Amino acid sequence: QQQVKQSPQSLIVQKGGISIINCAYENTAFDYFPWYQQFPGKGPALLIAIRPDVSEKKEGRFTISFNKSAKQFSLHIMDSQPGDSATYFCASRPNQKVTFGIGTKLQVIP
């Protein structure tokens, strides 16, 4: 049973555009919502994370928006660059074990 539903599975964005990836979770016990970025041949790297007591967190061009009542959160990449082309995983956890979404393969084209 997938506890974190992620969409879309693939995304193509023009350079300079906004990339938006959405996730929904089911378990209200989840208390931490990280996003991971994975380049081919590499392990996932923590990109940004949020806790449910805030509705938005911004780090540079990356923003997480969190809607607790809807049990949804999203990643926005502003001014997307070709170097952002990677697979992005949303995740959540009720404890130390992270549950991952299916992943979104982002391609930013010049």
Next chain:
Amino acid sequence: SAVISQKPSRDICQRGTSLTIQCQVDSQVTMMFWYRQQPGQSLTLIATANQGSEATYESGFVIDKFPISRPNLTFSTLTVSNMSPEDSSIYLCSVYRTGGENEQFFGPGTRLTVL
């Protein structure tokens, strides 16, 4: 952050053989995790390895197939036993570091191909 290294980075193995993957962390951590990532797929937790106790396996994974050792707080091994082509995946070591945001970090992975 935590610096995690894995050996080997990749291997090609024959059906029926076993491969042991090593994970080394640059500092002591209580909890280490092993994940599997099949081609183009998400990450699936295999087991949690705590030093001084038996590993805890997730549903669908058993100790006979994926024995794990955790001899100290900076090292762990995962063995993939009696391999079949279905075991071809990337195997990732991960650690959970307490303090701050209690973040989870991943190693670079071991890409296994079974012929």
